[in-house]
Amino acid sequence: MPAFAYEALDAKGRRKEGMIEADSPRQARQFLREQGLTPVELTEAVERVTQQTQHRRWFQPRISTGELALFTRQLATLVAAALPIEEALKAVAQQTEKARLSTLIAAVRTKVLEGHSLAEGMSTFPSVFDPLYRAMVAAGEKSGHLETVLNRLADYTEQRQQMKNKLLQAMIYPVILTLVAISVIAILLATVVPKVVEQFVHMKQELPFSTRFLMGASDVVRGYGLWFLLLTALALIIWRSWVAKPANRRRYHAAILRLPIIGRVSRGLNTARFARTLSILNSSAVPLLEGMHISGDVLSNDEAKIKVSEATERVREGSSLRAALEQTKLFPPMMLHMIASGERSGELDNMLERAADNQDREFESQVNIALSIFEPALVVSMAVVVLFIVLAILQPILQLNNMVGR
Incomplete structure (x- = not known):
């Protein structure tokens, strides 16, 4: 019905x-x-x-990760209680407070009632249920362990949400600090500096270089500040258009991977995501090649995606997983050793999960190190700029005092 x-x-x-x-x-x-x-x-x-x-693609947020995790957990609980899929979906839809999520669950239930599998019903909404989610649900339905797979999915979704929250909390302070620093300097140059420095114009004496430089910077900010903002916005639009092309986006992502600090953070994030996704898929009875393909699709860096795709082809040709991943130059030696150990012992999913945990910890450490370097560097830079402004204003006053003293 x-x-x-x-x-x-x-x-x-x-x-x-x-x-x-x-x-x-x-x-x-x-x-x-x-x-x-x-x-x-x-x-x-x-x-x-x-x-x-x-x-709502551009104007409204999609179903949040937290809502998806809660839905998955509730569905797993009801399926574990031997409730039929259609009845479990109906119960979850009735318990959901968000109208949009309730409508979506009802739509999936309609597909199930029409004779489709749960994974096929979810494939109607790829923006909500990504390939990883659908592949795991399909594997759970085939193996008869759907409740176990759904619990793993809920754990994975919650871990991803926690990682996003940690990154957001870590970035709030640096972003606010940067905006405040730029705003304070702009206000000083646009309003305070002109009123103070114009008192020295009538001295008919040669002003120090720092004062002349400060006056020039102030004139630029007052005369071209708005144009600068407009050009910045235009540059961002052009940049987004340029990066939207796949070839350009790959060049950009490849350049990111080569950067000293940001590159390490990006590699750590993507390799941890790959290892955890492949671990979940492998433990859910998804074939290795299909799992590698899906795990590569969830990466955020296009260059890393292509390298993992090439590694998948090497595994298809008979190479070991460890040897194929080693040639990508993305994965750290410790992770490769753990993968090799898992292949030899037959515990690949457990070793991948441990490797992902190690990478997550290393990623958090790298982010903390990067922020611990950035924050004091920004404070020192702002202090240097303010000190330069103060000295540029004080130097003419000191010169005037020396002239009066003579």
């Missing part, structure tokens, strides 16, 4: 939204009238979610 998303008016003229199950739109409208509601709009759940996804 398909699900329909409706908008209706009650007896007092108040608008209500919700989900209703019926064999046809006509029957759905009849059910609404029996409840004292006047149908205004009625859309099949699958179509409604597709419209929302297309309409």
Whole structure:
């Protein structure tokens, strides 16, 4: 029985939204009238979610990682209680407070009721359920251990959310500090410096180089500050257009990997993500080649994706996983040794999980080191600029005092 998303008016003229199950739109409208509601709009759940996804792609956030993790955990609990998939989906949809998520779950349930598997139903919404998610669900359905796979997925999703939160918390202070530093210097040059320095113009004496430089910088900020902001915005737009092309994006990502500090952080993030994803897929009975392909797709760096894809081809040709990954020049020696040990012992999924844990810890350490270097460097740079402004203002005053003293 398909699900329909409706908008209706009650007896007092108040608008209500919700989900209703019926064999046809006509029957759905009849059910609404029996409840004292006047149908205004009625859309099949699958179509409604597709419209929302297309309409909100740029203006509204998609289903958050936290919401997806909660949905996965609830579904795993109900499946473990021997509840049929369609009933479990219905129960989760009823418990969900977010209308958009409830509509999406109902749409997936409609696909399941039509005879599709759960993974096939989720494939209708690739922006919500990524290839990793769908592959693991499909493997769980085939192996008969769907509840175990869903619990692993929930763990993975929650870990990813925690990593995002850590990165966000780590970046808030440096970003705010940078914006404040730029704003303070701009305000000094645009408002304070001109009023102070103009007192020296009538001295008819040659001003120190620092004062002349400061006056020039102040004139530039006042005269061209707005143009500079507009050019910066235009440059960002051009940059985004340039990076949108796959070939250019690969060059950019390759350049990132070659950078001293940022490159190490990027490699650590991507290798940890690859190892953890492959570990989950391997333990869920997904074939190694398919798991490597999916794990490569979840990487954020295009250059790393291509190198992992080349490693997948080498494994397809008969190479060991350790030898194939070593040729990418992305993975640290410790991770490669752990992968080789896992291949020899038959415990590849456990060794991949341990390697991912090590990489996560190393990644956090690298981020902390980078921030511990950046923050004091920014403070010192701001102090140097402010000190230069103060000295540039004080030097003419000291010269005037020396002239008066003579």
